[in-house]
Amino acid sequence: MEVIKIKGTDDTPTIILDKNNGIFEISGRSLPEDVSTFYEPILNWLDDYQEEANDKTAFAFKLVYFNTASSKLILDILMKLEEMHESGKEVLIKWFYPEDDEDMEEAGEEYADIVDIPFEQISYTL
Amino acid sequence: MDKSNVKGFLEFVYDFYRSMKAHEITLVYEGEITHQITKAFTSLTESNMAKESEANSVQKKVFHVMVECLQNISKHADSFGSDDFLFAGRGIFMVSKGKNDYHVTTGNVIENDKIEELTKMLNQINTLDKEGLKQLYKSQMKEGRLSEKGGAGLGFIDIARKTGNKLEFYFLPIDEGSSFFLLTSSISRNA
Numbered sequence: 001m002e003v004i005k006i007k008g009t010d011d012t013p014t015i016i017l018d019k020n021n022g023i024f025e026i027s028g029r030s031l032p033e034d035v036s037t038f039y040e041p042i043l044n045w046l047d048d049y050q051e052e053a054n055d056k057t058a059f060a061f062k063l064v065y066f067n068t069a070s071s072k073l074i075l076d077i078l079m080k081l082e083e084m085h086e087s088g089k090e091v092l093i094k095w096f097y098p099e100d101d102e103d104m105e106e107a108g109e110e111y112a113d114i115v116d117i118p119f120e121q122i123s124y125t126l
Numbered sequence: 127m128d129k130s131n132v133k134g135f136l137e138f139v140y141d142f143y144r145s146m147k148a149h150e151i152t153l154v155y156e157g158e159i160t161h162q163i164t165k166a167f168t169s170l171t172e173s174n175m176a177k178e179s180e181a182n183s184v185q186k187k188v189f190h191v192m193v194e195c196l197q198n199i200s201k202h203a204d205s206f207g208s209d210d211f212l213f214a215g216r217g218i219f220m221v222s223k224g225k226n227d228y229h230v231t232t233g234n235v236i237e238n239d240k241i242e243e244l245t246k247m248l249n250q251i252n253t254l255d256k257e258g259l260k261q262l263y264k265s266q267m268k269e270g271r272l273s274e275k276g277g278a279g280l281g282f283i284d285i286a287r288k289t290g291n292k293l294e295f296y297f298l299p300i301d302e303g304s305s306f307f308l309l310t311s312s313i314s315r316n317a
Contacts, residue, residue, distance in 0.1 A: 068280035
């Protein structure tokens with residue numbers, strides 16, 4: 001499968017989707033000018049990946065900021081992972097948040113409530 | 127401008143400067159809100175706050191509120207008057223900094239037939255407590271489809287959650303078809 005590697009900017013996140021090396025990661029800041037266009041290739045990639053998913057997928061979110069428009073797209077990504085989990089694959093969400101960032105921690109808890117996937121909250125020091 | 131007009135104009139500029147100071151306005155803009163403008167304003171305000179050693183959590187809140195307010199204008203402001211000089215996606219944007227709070231204020235034209243729905247939405251948000259806002263945000267995110275313009279109806283809820291304050295808003299009539307919609311949010315500096 002094709003590897004997606006997008007280098008982050010001050011308004012778009014860094015994204016790595018690499019099936020062979022088992023790296024699935026979104027990090028940085030997300031407030032793209034057009035959220036739907038920005039995340040479309042990611043959602044398409046996940047659709048393809050679902051067809052031939054690894055036995056285990058650990059998907060890491062390490063965002064420091066996202067706007068409300070991005071929050072909806074993050075949920076779309078999580079829902080695709082939920083489908084994968086429902087179809088019998090092992091999926092783990094790793095939600096990283098800066099240790100002093102209660103909002104980001106709470107955002108993770110909220111997503112964990114909405115989607116039914118194993119969810120791990122991990123704090124880190126910036 | 128002849129000489130006396132120039133003087134009058136420059137006096138106006140000074141008055142304008144003094145009112146800005148009196149209202150502790152640190153940023154004011156009128157015009158089209160583009161993504162570039164959003165980026166420029168947020169990074170300017172971020173670096174000012176960092177210079178003034180504002181608490182991290184306050185900086186984050188101001189950033190959040192600014193982004194959502196700017197995006198509201200760029201996605202939802204209606205056009206007014208002749209398309210030659212006023213367009214949709216324009217408005218006034220202001221940041222002011224008082225001793226205890228930051229205020230982020232927006233003003234833009236909206237069509238009168240949207241006032242009822244908008245008022246209902248804002249009033250509903252203002253009746254909710256922290257937990258209620260959280261539940262509303264979650265259900266909107268789950269059920270709300272992204273509109274054509276990319277708005278998810280989440281911006282106002284997010285502002286209320288991040289600030290912990292009520293959304294103050296006001297409509298001023300322009301003509302029979304449109305009004306000026308003003309919204310101000312305050313962010314406490316005492317994190």
